[in-house]
Amino acid sequence: MLGKMIAAVVAVTATVAGVGLVTSGGSDQAVVTRIVDGDTFEATLDGRSTTVRLLNIDTPETVDPDSTVQCLGPEAAARLAALIPVGSTVDLSYDDERVDGWGRTLAGVHDTGGRLVNAELAREGLGTAMVVGGNDRYLDEVTEAQEEARAAGRGLYATTVSCTVPAQVERARGTVAGLAQRASSPSPDPAQLDAAGREAVDALTVLAGLDADVRAHRAGVAWAVLSELDRARLTGVLDTASDDARTLQVRFAEQASDVREAQRLAAEQAERDRVAREEAARAEAAAEQAARDAAAEQRRPAAAPAPAPVAPAAAPAGGGCDSNYTPCVPLSATDLDCGDLSGGPFRVVGTDRHRLDADSDGIGCESQG
DSSP states (O other): OHHHHHHHHHSOEEEETTEEEEOSSOSEEEEEEEEEETTEEEEEETTEEEEEEETTEEOOOSSOTTSOOOTTHHHHHHHHHHHSOTTOEEEEEOOSOOBOTTSOEEEEEEOTTOOBHHHHHHHTTSOEEOOBTTBOTTHHHHHHHHHHHHHHTOGGGOSSSTTSHHHHHHHHHHHHHHHHHHHHSOOSOHHHHHHHHHHHHHHHHHHHHHHHHHHHTOSSHHHHTOOHHHHHHHHHHHHHHHHHHHHHHHHHHHHHHHHHHHHHHHHHHHHHHHHHHHHHHHHHHHHHHHHHHHHHHHHSOOOOOOOOOOOOOOOOTTSOBOTTEESOOBOOSSOOOGGGOSSOOEEEOSOOTTOOOTTOSSEEOGGGO
16 A cells, blocks of 8 residues: 555646546657557667556456457557557556566556556447456556446447347347348238248347346457446346347248138138139120020021821722822722822831822822812
8 A cells, every 4th residue: 555655746647537547757668569469569768678567457368379350359459559559668567466477567658648558448438447466556447438438338338239248149139120120011922921930039049148248248359348337238138138039939920820820711712713713704604605505596487387188098998008108099900190189198118119208208199188
């Protein structure tokens, strides 16, 4: 504690509009030679090369061989390079422990304008406040700057930067909101409704994974920047979205079932309509044919009246009748003609041996009727 009081006397810090200004001469000066990542750079100090690690802030990793490049890591490194470009002179001020386990110089870094670079990175949402050991000299300033970033939704708190946790949560929530919009105006295609139901299941998987990660305090600065209030808010959003996704999954299934049932009923009605049309067409064709047949019957000439029945002739006395004719034509050994016969006409029922049927219509001696 005494060391901190002495350091406070040696390096008096004033805060103007959130910017830390070094007003004492108790700090070392160094020249920046290379930017390593968002919280580390190399510099020349007292004629020797040293690696400087910014105090009380942790930015996303970009060069750690045991870690992938983290969300906004390249942006943090680029912002550090903009704040303290290679060749610029910076002021280094220290806390209780000046060197860490990797031999890096631990320092508060002020640029040529007197800004505390550690806090500026946090103010832009590119890092989180942190303490290693007893070094907490700049913790309050970094924390205050981080709160500004949180309130403004900058950097790792932004919902518009795809890799941030808030953006991932918002994207998952937006997916569910989009599905809800589709459910409010359902597709007439059951296959599309089935696909929407599967999307709801996929969204549930994503939401569950995010919820587990938020609750489990995953490693990485993108997760470390989240306060307990942030986590509670995000898990609340995720819980609501998950409930909505489950509801939508059921709703899409019901909509698909309803559409298929409507399609089945429509198909059955269409078949009944087709059969009815065919029956109506057959009935119409039959009526038209009947009308044509009736008209043709009306145009047909009347049939000739049937000949009057021939009364049977009396058999001649003393002789028989020729069985080829009716009424009776007497048996005769000689040829007979109509003039030889009384009565008539005579129907030929066998062989016209007397050639009485001149017109071969089966009736002989018709003129004698």
